[in-house]
């Protein structure tokens with residue numbers, strides 16, 4: 001199973017005119033891959049995903065699946081190969097979870113078709129697999145965002161396709177739910193050998209949880225393991241800003257700033273965490289860290305924090321109070 005996008009241009013057609021959003025897209029996905037599509041706002045991620053699904057026309061180039069152009073597949077046939085979870089709101093809020101998931105069987109039954117025995121098996125199996133079986137009789141509008149997202153994944157799973165495409169499946173979810181959805185998608189790729197492609201703005205999830213990135217920016221379109229794109233520095237181009245820069249040690253974008261004040265930090269405790277938290281707070285306050293003991297000296301003690309500058313010492317029970325004091329020095 002291989003999906004190939006070859007020198008493609010994606011966009012939309014307005015009053016008969018082709019409006020290009022992104023050109024020169026060459027990417028591929030293989031069976032068992034979980035791929036995060038990363039790119040800045042408006043670069044064309046959703047447009048690309050909708051083009052693969054067949055909702056928007058491909059303007060130039062080719063999209064192939066198992067060597068065949070996707071246009072060679074009938075609409076019906078393609079819907080047995082690709083399922084799609086969009087960001088659109090569910091149009092029928094009164095429908096039950098069971099009925100929504102059953103819609104996933106449309107390529108096999110037709111929109112109004114009755115579910116056959118094998119359809120029922122697939123619908124129920126999908127609900128159990130993603131953990132929505134217990135609310136099968138609830139109206140979709142009564143579910144939380146995390147639960148709704150699971151239902152939409154169950155619907156896509158019931159469609160029984162080799163490729164699963166999701167547009168921002170973790171948007172609006174809290175951290176535990178984000179990770180639960182990503183672990184679920186990972187298991188669909190690994191255990192069910194599907195191709196899973198999802199767009200996201202969750203940089204940390206994309207770089208720490210997936211096998212491969214499709215990185216699309218206004219200048220480039222590249223693919224590879226997150227670390228490959230860190231090595232080539234392509235990842236740096238994701239956000240063009242003088243406020244943030246990619247830090248390879250942290251594996252994340254960090255804010256950049258010029259420090260006008262420097263502090264030497266002494267840790268008089270055996271607690272490494274205390275040191276890490278203090279240095280994190282100093283960075284947040286845009287304070288530089290130095291080894292020069294002639295500067296301001298901050299001593300971490302078991303009972304709190306001592307800040308010494310010139311011949312003046314202040315004591316602080318917590319980091320909040322310490323930071324407020326440092327701010328006054330910075331402003332002085």
Ligand SMILES: Nc1ncnc2c1ncn2[C@@H]1O[C@H](COP(=O)(O)OP(=O)(O)OP(=O)(O)O)[C@@H](O)[C@H]1O
Pocket residue numbers: 011012013021039040041042043044045046047048
């Ligand atoms: N059918 C359409 N009609 C008009 N404009 C469109 C259409 N489809 C896409 N666009 C425009 O194409 C550009 C890319 O949109 P798209 O939603 O693909 O970006 P995106 O990378 O997914 O953005 P985001 O990260 O903000 O979701 C936008 O400027 C959008 O307004």
